[in-house]
Amino acid sequence: MLGNVALTMLTLLLLQGGLAAGWLIAARALDLSRRSARHWSASALIGAAALALLLMRGWAPDWAAVVLGNTLSVVALLGIRRGLLHFLRQPLRDKECAAVVGLTLAAQLGCALLPEPFAGPARVMAVCVAMAWVLMRCALQSYPALKREFGERRAFLLVSPQVAGVALFLLRGLIGLVPGGPALHALPADTPLNIASALLILLLTLLLHGHLALMVLMRLVRRLRHLSQRDALTGLYNRAEWNRQLEAQHRWLGRFNEPFGVLMIDIDHFKKINDTMGHAAGDAVLLTAAQVLLASARDVDVVGRLGGEEFGVLLPRTEQMAVRRAAERLRQLLCDAETTWRGKQIKLTVSIGAALCNDADESPAHVLERADHALYQAKNTGRNRTVVARLAS
Numbered sequence: 001m002l003g004n005v006a007l008t009m010l011t012l013l014l015l016q017g018g019l020a021a022g023w024l025i026a027a028r029a030l031d032l033s034r035r036s037a038r039h040w041s042a043s044a045l046i047g048a049a050a051l052a053l054l055l056m057r058g059w060a061p062d063w064a065a066v067v068l069g070n071t072l073s074v075v076a077l078l079g080i081r082r083g084l085l086h087f088l089r090q091p092l093r094d095k096e097c098a099a100v101v102g103l104t105l106a107a108q109l110g111c112a113l114l115p116e117p118f119a120g121p122a123r124v125m126a127v128c129v130a131m132a133w134v135l136m137r138c139a140l141q142s143y144p145a146l147k148r149e150f151g152e153r154r155a156f157l158l159v160s161p162q163v164a165g166v167a168l169f170l171l172r173g174l175i176g177l178v179p180g181g182p183a184l185h186a187l188p189a190d191t192p193l194n195i196a197s198a199l200l201i202l203l204l205t206l207l208l209h210g211h212l213a214l215m216v217l218m219r220l221v222r223r224l225r226h227l228s229q230r231d232a233l234t235g236l237y238n239r240a241e242w243n244r245q246l247e248a249q250h251r252w253l254g255r256f257n258e259p260f261g262v263l264m265i266d267i268d269h270f271k272k273i274n275d276t277m278g279h280a281a282g283d284a285v286l287l288t289a290a291q292v293l294l295a296s297a298r299d300v301d302v303v304g305r306l307g308g309e310e311f312g313v314l315l316p317r318t319e320q321m322a323v324r325r326a327a328e329r330l331r332q333l334l335c336d337a338e339t340t341w342r343g344k345q346i347k348l349t350v351s352i353g354a355a356l357c358n359d360a361d362e363s364p365a366h367v368l369e370r371a372d373h374a375l376y377q378a379k380n381t382g383r384n385r386t387v388v389a390r391l392a393s
């Protein structure tokens with residue numbers, strides 16, 4: 001008959017098998033983190049092997065069951081850490097990993113030299129301290145990179161299972177040192193401490209892998225959002241996102257009565273650049289224009305590529321005179337910019353149609369129409385100039 005601890009370990013073993021298969025499938029399906037998913041799959045398999053060895057205690061020699069089982073448990077956690085560091089493009093620190101495995105194995109073998117009844121608890125203590133160390137290093141190394149990518153609160157959420165793991169393993173390992181505390185027995189001995197530990201380790205495994213999956217999903221969502229909002233060539237907002245920002249400015253005007261400006265900027269005779277120097281030269285010019293606009297706009301301004309050789313800039317909290325000044329400044333900067341293409345310098349001029357919206361009753365579509373009409377006038381009156389539309393009210 002299997003005891004409670006052995007049953008929990010068997011459940012954990014099956015769970016690890018499922019996780020290994022799940023990550024393997026994910027590695028095939030996910031384009032963005034294959035190597036990490038393979039690491040996590042291997043880690044789950046090694047974890048399952050460690051549990052199988054520990055469950056064989058009594059049937060197999062101690063060195064095989066406990067020494068190898070404990071060492072493999074540490075290797076499994078190192079696999080999780082390696083996959084995570086790979087995912088975050090952090091140094092993998094292979095030497096440190098090798099040192100941890102070597103020390104764990106040496107400690108497990110060394111415990112055999114201790115007289116009974118100290119050998120067993122010493123092994124438990126040694127493996128728990130090693131596992132707590134691996135999880136602590138994992139949390140400390142990954143947190144700054146997680147914070148950069150996902151922000152402080154989410155990074156904390158993502159490392160929380162590792163922090164909980166450090167607390168769990170330290171508590172389990174060090175409880176044996178408390179005078180009068182419960183005696184430490186290696187798994188799967190059926191003691192109350194082992195039942196609690198096995199259940200908590202099961203929960204921790206679920207949390208660790210669940211948080212890894214959540215992290216992969218969060219990156220995927222961020223990438224998809226980025227792709228859906230950005231223009232592929234210049235990295236500026238695409239037309240759909242720029243329009244959403246325009247509507248947000250319009251709502252802001254309705255709520256706080258803050259007028260905003262709209263600039264529509266169109267490169268003059270762009271077709272000629274494409275026709276004489278090639279499409280790639282045209283792309284380089286578009287990139288230069290995008291960089292100039294991004295570098296010269298204020299932090300609050302919203303720069304987008306509306307299509308072809310047309311750009312849009314939203315100017316929050318602006319007045320009519322300031323719209324003209326901003327448009328002229330940007331036109332001059334774009335005129336001064338040069339694109340070097342295969343040793344040749346390409347210059348460009350732009351025409352700008354500008355409009356100020358200071359009336360929440362005017363729809364965003366109508367503001368765009370006024371700016372577009374002003375652009376049309378700028379093109380028709382000689383190009384390389386700014387035309388500011390009359391106010392709607």
Ligand SMILES: Nc1nc2c(ncn2[C@@H]2O[C@H](COP(=O)(O)OP(=O)(O)OP(=O)(O)O)[C@@H](O)[C@H]2O)c(=O)[nH]1
Nearest residue numbers: 266267268269270271272274279280282283308309
């Ligand atoms: N290189 C490149 N060309 C593009 C891209 N998108 C659109 N175009 C080209 O941009 C050109 C736009 O030409 P037109 O609309 O005639 O405008 P234009 O030559 O700038 O003339 P005006 O606007 O009247 O001064 C077309 O030849 C398009 O093929 C792009 O992503 N890259």
